[in-house]
Amino acid sequence: MMNKKLMLGNEAVARGAYEAGVTVAVAYPGTPSTEITEFIAEYDEIYAEWGPNEKVAMEVAIGSAIAGARTLVSMKHVGLNVAADPLFTVSYTGINGGLVIMVADDPGMHSSQNEQDSRYYAKAAHIPMLEPSDSQETKEFVKKAFEISEQYDTPVMVRLTTRVSHSQSIVALEERENINLREYQKDFMKNVMMPGMARLKHVVVEKRMKDIAAASNTMIMNTIEIKSTKIGVITSGVPYQYVKESLPEASILKLGIVHPLPRKLIEDFAKKVEVLYIIEELEPIIEDEVKSWGIDCIGKDILTVQGEYSANLISERIGEQDLHLSQPKSLPQRPPVMCPGCPHRGVYYILNKLKKHASGDIGCYTLGALPPLQGMDTCVCMGASISMLHGMEKARGKEFVKDWVAVIGDSTFVHSGITGLVDIVYNKGASTVMILDNSTTGMTGHQDNPATGLTLKGEATSVLNLVELTKSVGIKRVRVVNPFNLKEVEEAVKEETAALEPSVIIASAACELLDKKRVRIPFFIDEAVCKKCGMCMKLGCPAIQKKDGNYQINDAICSGCTLCSSVCKFGAISKVGENHDN
Amino acid sequence: MTINNILVVGVGGQGTLITSRILGNLAMSLGHDVKLSEVHGMAQRGGSVVTHIRYGEKVYSPLVEIGQADIIVSFEKLEALRWKHFLREDGIMLVNTQEIDPMPVIIGTSTYPEDIILKLEEECKNVISIDALSRAKELGNIKVANTVLLGLLAKNMSIPKENWIEIIKTTVPEKTIEINVAAFESGYTA
Numbered sequence: 001m002m003n004k005k006l007m008l009g010n011e012a013v014a015r016g017a018y019e020a021g022v023t024v025a026v027a028y029p030g031t032p033s034t035e036i037t038e039f040i041a042e043y044d045e046i047y048a049e050w051g052p053n054e055k056v057a058m059e060v061a062i063g064s065a066i067a068g069a070r071t072l073v074s075m076k077h078v079g080l081n082v083a084a085d086p087l088f089t090v091s092y093t094g095i096n097g098g099l100v101i102m103v104a105d106d107p108g109m110h111s112s113q114n115e116q117d118s119r120y121y122a123k124a125a126h127i128p129m130l131e132p133s134d135s136q137e138t139k140e141f142v143k144k145a146f147e148i149s150e151q152y153d154t155p156v157m158v159r160l161t162t163r164v165s166h167s168q169s170i171v172a173l174e175e176r177e178n179i180n181l182r183e184y185q186k187d188f189m190k191n192v193m194m195p196g197m198a199r200l201k202h203v204v205v206e207k208r209m210k211d212i213a214a215a216s217n218t219m220i221m222n223t224i225e226i227k228s229t230k231i232g233v234i235t236s237g238v239p240y241q242y243v244k245e246s247l248p249e250a251s252i253l254k255l256g257i258v259h260p261l262p263r264k265l266i267e268d269f270a271k272k273v274e275v276l277y278i279i280e281e282l283e284p285i286i287e288d289e290v291k292s293w294g295i296d297c298i299g300k301d302i303l304t305v306q307g308e309y310s311a312n313l314i315s316e317r318i319g320e321q322d323l324h325l326s327q328p329k330s331l332p333q334r335p336p337v338m339c340p341g342c343p344h345r346g347v348y349y350i351l352n353k354l355k356k357h358a359s360g361d362i363g364c365y366t367l368g369a370l371p372p373l374q375g376m377d378t379c380v381c382m383g384a385s386i387s388m389l390h391g392m393e394k395a396r397g398k399e400f401v402k403d404w405v406a407v408i409g410d411s412t413f414v415h416s417g418i419t420g421l422v423d424i425v426y427n428k429g430a431s432t433v434m435i436l437d438n439s440t441t442g443m444t445g446h447q448d449n450p451a452t453g454l455t456l457k458g459e460a461t462s463v464l465n466l467v468e469l470t471k472s473v474g475i476k477r478v479r480v481v482n483p484f485n486l487k488e489v490e491e492a493v494k495e496e497t498a499a500l501e502p503s504v505i506i507a508s509a510a511c512e513l514l515d516k517k518r519v520r521i522p523f524f525i526d527e528a529v530c531k532k533c534g535m536c537m538k539l540g541c542p543a544i545q546k547k548d549g550n551y552q553i554n555d556a557i558c559s560g561c562t563l564c565s566s567v568c569k570f571g572a573i574s575k576v577g578e579n580h581d582n
Numbered sequence: 583m584t585i586n587n588i589l590v591v592g593v594g595g596q597g598t599l600i601t602s603r604i605l606g607n608l609a610m611s612l613g614h615d616v617k618l619s620e621v622h623g624m625a626q627r628g629g630s631v632v633t634h635i636r637y638g639e640k641v642y643s644p645l646v647e648i649g650q651a652d653i654i655v656s657f658e659k660l661e662a663l664r665w666k667h668f669l670r671e672d673g674i675m676l677v678n679t680q681e682i683d684p685m686p687v688i689i690g691t692s693t694y695p696e697d698i699i700l701k702l703e704e705e706c707k708n709v710i711s712i713d714a715l716s717r718a719k720e721l722g723n724i725k726v727a728n729t730v731l732l733g734l735l736a737k738n739m740s741i742p743k744e745n746w747i748e749i750i751k752t753t754v755p756e757k758t759i760e761i762n763v764a765a766f767e768s769g770y771t772a
């Protein structure tokens with residue numbers, strides 16, 4: 001019996017890398033791509049690491065590939081923006097050992113700040129891109145991507161979306177191929193990109209893409225299913241699955257390679273069908289190109305560029321069925337929240353109390369932007385909190401930013417906050433930066449980073465010392481506070497924002513979810529003592545609720561963090577089991 | 583070609599994912615094609631979460647569509663109301679009566695709807711509610727509330743009971759097998 005396993009798309013990537021003989025894998029975490037590299041780390045045969053950001057991860061991968069190893073690098077769509085600089089030029093150098101770049105898009109923005117479509121990058125950087133539609137295909141396409149990479153001396157991108165990355169389906173397991181390291185030879189005409197060499201390489205890149213375009217017409221990743229010729233659909237990725245559900249009679253050209261497009265295959269298919277639809281989530285990338293060849297087709301005229309598609313959507317728009325779908329009534333929303341016991345909560349409570357504005361950043365602490373804390377003014381991209389605050393200061397003066405701080409997590413600070421801090425010092429700013437150091441990359445599910453002391457493989461390593469680091473870039477005022485000690489946080493924020501020179505406050509306490517074994521003794525509110533002032537509710541803790549006019553602590557989720565008892569002026573909140581009468 | 587469509591809904595952190603994966607692996611072990619669509623990332627921090635499970639001879643889409651679910655298992659009462667339009671007309675709604683206030687309710691900008699079970703009964707043909715948390719507390723560990731719900735789900739599906747118990751035994755930590763099997767029985771006989 002063949003060995004089969006139910007796998008996430010992301011686990012299938014890891015399996016594909018393993019079977020393809022990959023020996024080096026690098027990534028920076030980002031939903032929905034994170035688990036790829038976590039699963040890879042479970043294979044002893046593959047060296048795997050978290051890079052501090054996507055640009056570094058991409059460069060490590062390029063080095064590894066040029067040195068001769070089959071290498072995989074993974075990131076989410078916005079991570080590719082950070083890695084775009086090396087991406088565009090590795091397209092010119094080409095590789096040695098195969099290089100596959102996994103990028104996971106997030107239509108519908110389940111966990112992202114925008115809905116950009118990575119296929120534009122493949123086109124812009126002249127890199128071939130494959131797109132699978134379930135876990136089995138994901139594994140096969142990753143292996144295929146390595147073959148194409150080595151055959152054409154090019155990096156190859158594989159695009160996933162949330163519904164491929166985070167759906168499980170059945171995968172047939174195969175053996176690992178034993179691939180030897182390719183020999184490394186110094187070749188500066190190939191690997192040193194200066195104008196003289198790059199001009200020659202640009203010619204090579206163009207020819208390569210033409211060759212791949214020609215070959216794509218017969219690549220087995222593209223499949224044709226001819227049924228009724230009334231309706232023809234060109235699609236790829238998970239929308240293919242929705243088409244199979246909703247238009248069982250349609251003829252389908254399913255593209256496994258989405259850049260470059262197999263023109264002849266598409267032209268032949270278009271001729272066979274009466275009406276041609278292009279069904280692709282996000283941007284009209286296939287559609288625009290097919291139209292540019294003079295082929296009549298329908299796509300974004302009736303389908304949206306926003307969010308995810310579904311079988312129902314396609315039934316309604318193309319199958320012309322009126323499904324009379326019922327919609328949910330309006331109900332209280334349930335936005336994500338900071339967990340009970342989250343060390344970020346106290347910081348926002350104090351910023352609120354002192355009426356400070358915050359230039360924000362991305363991580364669990366971004367949840368502090370929502371009511372009731374509403375402690376954040378801006379959030380654009382990783383690292384932007386620090387540099388944007390500096391820009392505000394230069395626009396409006398030092399007085400203005402006395403009411404501001406930048407808030408940034410430990411992983412985000414290492415990712416791209418350090419250069420912003422260097423800028424503040426260099427250009428004589430006076431901003432205050434708060435590093436919320438919870439010893440982990442929380443939002444993406446707890447990955448280690450250079451400041452945690454552990455590698456991806458779980459080995460102890462040197463710990464990046466944030467105090468020494470921030471001092472060494474030239475910050476003289478650096479202090480560490482305990483975010484559960486509200487008095488200490490308040491004093492620090494008051495003093496540092498008042499200072500006329502730049503400062504860093506490091507709020508240091510581990511993420512509540514890291515230590516699962518710690519005994520948690522919940523708190524309770526003594527109704528007889530409670531004055532119902534509602535101060536504790538200002539913390540926005542999901543464990544504190546108002547039921548029948550009384551404030552209560554939900555002991556099933558209270559972590560015993562102490563914050564509520566320290567904001568209660570009447571001593572009404574204490575630990576379960578503690579006798580507070582004496 | 584019938585496909586079984588099940589939705590597991592709840593609040594991030596409640597453990598809906600484990601329950602879904604147990605069902606997915608069980609369906610696969612019985613020879614079905616299976617697809618599961620999960621929620622990772624931001625919503626896991628206390629947001630509204632949903633897992634889609636589909637199995638049968640050949641499954642294409644990983645998503646259960648509106649009006650298509652045979653069964654919805656809701657780990658929390660309000661979430662049952664939120665996802666009920668996914669249920670097909672004669673589908674079964676299984677609801678844990680636990681209430682978890684969402685932040686807009688906690689801060690007083692919304693109120694937690696009253697009479698949720700009544701509302702569900704008005705609009706769904708089959709509603710079965712259970713206080714899984716109390717049952718789990720009685721067994722001595724609130725964490726097995728999930729397994730109580732799994733038992734209730736099993737009772738309403740056609741997969742033999744032994745298969746469920748077998749998969750629970752191979753999925754949960756060894757020390758907790760006994761209490762999990764007891765929790766399963768509690769839900770199954772509810």
Ligand SMILES: Cc1ncc(C[n+]2csc(CCOP(=O)(O)OP(=O)(O)O)c2C)c(N)n1
Nearest residue numbers: 030079362363364409410411412441442443
């Ligand atoms: C360029 C880029 N890469 C990755 C992500 C995904 N991501 C969102 S927040 C985050 C890091 C959060 O860690 P940290 O700054 O330590 O804050 P915490 O969540 O632990 O509070 C990551 C990797 C992103 N949004 N943008």
